[in-house]
Amino acid sequence: MGVQMAVTIKDVAKQANVATSTVSRVISDSPNISDRTKRKVRKVMEEMGYHINLNARVLVQQSTQNIGIVMKDSTIESLHDPFFPVALQGISSYAHKRDFSISITTGETEEAIFRDVEKMVQGKRVDGMIVTYSKENDKVVPYLLKCGIPFVVVGKPVVHTDEIMFVNNDNVQAAKDATEHLIQLGHQEIAIILGDREFEITDSRLKGYREVLESNNIPINDAFIKQSTNMDCIKTILDELLALPVQPTAILGSDDLASLHIMSVLREKNIEVPRDISLISFNNTIVAELMNPTLTSVDTNIFQLGYEAARCIIEEIKERSTHTKSVIIPTKIRKRESTQPYKKVE
Amino acid sequence: MGVQMAVTIKDVAKQANVATSTVSRVISDSPNISDRTKRKVRKVMEEMGYHINLNARVLVQQSTQNIGIVMKDSTIESLHDPFFPVALQGISSYAHKRDFSISITTGETEEAIFRDVEKMVQGKRVDGMIVTYSKENDKVVPYLLKCGIPFVVVGKPVVHTDEIMFVNNDNVQAAKDATEHLIQLGHQEIAIILGDREFEITDSRLKGYREVLESNNIPINDAFIKQSTNMDCIKTILDELLALPVQPTAILGSDDLASLHIMSVLREKNIEVPRDISLISFNNTIVAELMNPTLTSVDTNIFQLGYEAARCIIEEIKERSTHTKSVIIPTKIRKRESTQPYKKVE
DNA sequence: TGTTTTAGTGCAAACGTTTGCTAAAAATCG
DNA sequence: CGATTTTTAGCAAACGTTTGCACTAAAACA
Known part of the structure; x- marks a missing residue:
């Protein structure tokens, strides 16, 4: 393969003796294209090693199938806290099911993270966002609210609680x-x-x-x-x-x-x-x-928190359901050795 | 703001009475534009709340400023292993410095991950990849090699070791x-x-x-x-x-x-x-x-492993340096209570 | 003052898709 | 077999940028 020019829908069209629109419709498996043509075009695509350019598609469809994940600003120890990775896995798990990809913020400070979010949202690189924390004096949530982009927070929002989707424990x-x-x-x-x-x-x-x-x-x-x-x-x-x-x-x-x-x-x-x-x-x-x-x-149930957050946001994006639903993930106490009956004498 | 149509470079151009190309050049701070025009255009951008559409830019510039991260397939316990999150933090840290964003695979099985990678690479959503593991019978690395896309592996590649950039411990x-x-x-x-x-x-x-x-x-x-x-x-x-x-x-x-x-x-x-x-x-x-x-x-030094991996890949992308450099991160033993001198009698 | 240079902008063609509309071909019907 | 409907495929305009080239006005020169 190498670094050579990628093969486009036009190349395929020319090779297969059809219009680009036909190729496009073959890609989306449109019922308007006969099986014979589909087979022919698919064969050519295969031969030429065609792969769609997602950026071009995003540009016209105005939909990225990508969701952004906002991390909380990372002190060195939160790094080692399994919360984020497990939540991420939950998110991933549902996102993958729905064929969504994910991008995460890279900033380490609150301001840097905010700029990351701005860039994702304004740059139209995401269809929705998941905020993995809820805190006071946070600028991200109000910003997302203002933008009108679908988002969900993991935790209970401190402001506009009833206008915001969230998934949380009690x-x-x-x-x-x-x-x-x-x-x-x-x-x-x-x-x-x-x-x-x-x-x-x-x-x-x-x-x-x-x-x-x-x-x-x-x-x-x-x-x-x-x-x-x-x-x-x-x-x-x-x-x-x-x-x-x-x-x-x-x-x-x-x-x-x-x-x-x-x-x-x-x-x-x-x-x-x-x-x-x-x-x-x-x-x-x-x-x-x-x-x-x-x-x-x-x-x-951290995994579940992430999983449900992804479900909320993706359903919102897909179905554009207007009702801001929220979900509470149940908790359960796991009794082990570290808690024992109180004994008077120390 | 709401969900209304986003303001584009054309809107700004019209409002400021200049051509779209001028606006574009203002964005990139081109020396060909006079300061007076720059100020004027910037003011209009500000007023209208203009933000660039990164997808459109990517389409023409053929550069995403985004790198993809390949996770190893996740058994339930690798979830809790701090390796990945810490490495991710290292990657993030350098990526952010260079204004790169990151996307990670969501698949849970080897095949699903492979398809994620294919999608990222062929879909042209990334400029380069970081593979966070090295294992035998892996399909991802050979694939990336074939594609000719820049990539780096964390760990020592098992095949084509001298053609592949990697960062590893000894x-x-x-x-x-x-x-x-x-x-x-x-x-x-x-x-x-x-x-x-x-x-x-x-x-x-x-x-x-x-x-x-x-x-x-x-x-x-x-x-x-x-x-x-x-x-x-x-x-x-x-x-x-x-x-x-x-x-x-x-x-x-x-x-x-x-x-x-x-x-x-x-x-x-x-x-x-x-x-x-x-x-x-x-x-x-x-x-x-x-x-x-x-x-x-x-x-x-997991953080460092990630950090250097990001540095390698981004330098490769930016400078298109042809020499496949690799870096070894030093290790250091931390002695604590769990190791004690052998005592004959048990 | 006429001519050349330079600085500053604009025009228009790309980038690779999707999609509404239209037209041709094929199938159906009386 | 001609008229009508249905199926199939193509044309061209979008999506929001960047960028090579051409152009104009102003500045510099002779």
């Missing part, structure tokens, strides 16, 4: 389940380590945590509510928690990687999970199952 | 280092658990392992050389290893996730790492550092 419920589980085990002093407050998920989790404590008449201790923006501050947070007059006997970690980190820090301090402190986590990635001790984790 | 050396480390610690009975034999990396590792044993006059025990194609067979493999008359005192795991798995199985059997068996791994992902016990792992 994060309040997930946090409730987790907290409830600890209470069932007899824990009363329960700390929670949250992620960045800008993300919607953080607020919802906190809400669930609070509600369960209240309904169980357990006073809410603000000193037990901690926020870690990056992995490094986990150590500080644990230092603070352990310096309290009344120490927590159980902790909710924000995700499996953070929990792994928490456990690692506790180990350094010779505090043993679950003997001294119970630990519960979210996402139920494979590490939860393999860690030592194994980690109780709320399965958020 | 996997033989990496395995040597790891094995050597164990020998230094006094281990003689060293087992190795490898990945799929089809991948180049597996062979290289085995080679390194063998060479070091030989040069240390340690007889090679074929029963110590195991291959796990998926995570489930790790249990079987360990059963077999532990049933041997002479049991291994140290194991090389194929990557951190596999090692995590190995440790998990050993724990079930009440075999303690590193007390009973030392364990060394590859990739040095974040889990290695956080696991219990922490895991000795050979850092393969």
Whole structure:
């Protein structure tokens, strides 16, 4: 083959002694073309090694069959967090079924990502977008809304919630389940380590945590509510928690990687999970199952989140359904070694 | 904005009272256009909210500024393996610098992936490709070679090695280092658990392992050389290893996730790492550092692998340099708790 | 002041498709 | 067998850019 000029629809047409339009219709298997002609043209296409130029097609059809994926800006540790790859796999899986391709943003900062999105959308390289996070002060979602391009967010949008398609877990419920589980085990002093407050998920989790404590008449201790923006501050947070007059006997970690980190820090301090402190986590990635001790984790079905997001956006693009549907993916707690009944004596 | 017709270069031209060619030249900041005209046109573009249609540009320029990324076919566990996301981040990082966008394959099986590649390449949606694996009986690489499209493989190509650009670790050396480390610690009975034999990396590792044993006059025990194609067979493999008359005192795991798995199985059997068996791994992902016990792992610099791959391919595309350069990314062993000196009494 | 150079723009043809409309050929019917 | 319908295929205009070439006005020169 080499780098030679590609064979076009015109070349095929000439060779097959038909018009370009005929070739085009053969490609789309139009019923207006007789089987005899189709066979003839297909044979020529085969012989000449013809392949369609998608850019040309996109230009006239105004449809790319491509969706853009917006990553959240990547700190070095979010790299290692299995959330994105698993969600991506879910997206891929459905997209492939529908013969859609995917492009992802490459920017590392919020502004760079925004420009990536602009370029994809304005450059007409995508038919729709999937935003894989939901956070406050985000510029991407309002922008997409303004553009009128189909999009879906993974997580619950913080603005215009009812105008935007989203797929999400019931994060309040997930946090409730987790907290409830600890209470069932007899824990009363329960700390929670949250992620960045800008993300919607953080607020919802906190809400669930609070509600369960209240309904169980357990006073809410603000000193037990901690926020870690990056992995490094986990150590500080644990230092603070352990310096309290009344120490927590159980902790909710924000995700499996953070929990792994928490456990690692506790180990350094010779505090043993679950003997001294119970630990519960979210996402139920494979590490939860393999860690030592194994980690109780709320399965958020990340793959499914991605899969449904892709389904939403592609159906929207294809069927142009006007109703902004949203889907909630169920969560399920996976009980493992890291959570054990509270024992009075430490 | 809404879904209304997009504003084109023609609209801008009309509004600004210039020719479309002038607008085009303003966009590319051509020196042939006076500053006065440039300002005028830019103002109109601004006012009308003009954005270029990249598909149209691609069609005439025959250059997409987009690179395609070929994933290896995804078993459910490779999903959770941090290799791909980290490599992707490395690729992204350089691509973004050069203002390239990226598209990734969505297929899950080998054939589906091959069709994705075909579609990207023949459809002229990419200027070049990055293949993120190297394995035998792979159809993608020969295909790309035949097409004459620029591409680079992460790993060492198994065919036409000298005609293909690649970025790789010295996997033989990496395995040597790891094995050597164990020998230094006094281990003689060293087992190795490898990945799929089809991948180049597996062979290289085995080679390194063998060479070091030989040069240390340690007889090679074929029963110590195991291959796990998926995570489930790790249990079987360990059963077999532990049933041997002479049991291994140290194991090389194929990557951190596999090692995590190995440790998990050993724990079930009440075999303690590193007390009973030392364990060394590859990739040095974040889990290695956080696991219990922490895991000795050979850092393969995955991010860098991706970064350099992107650099290679983009330079090739831009500069059309004919020499197929390849780069080797250094590895470095990170010693942690999982490898300890051999103690005679078990 | 007439002629040549230069700077700045415009015209129109590409790039490779799709698709509405029209025309020819084939099939059907009375 | 001629008239009518149906099938099949072609013409040409789009889609939104870029770019070689031609052209005009202004500037420089003689």
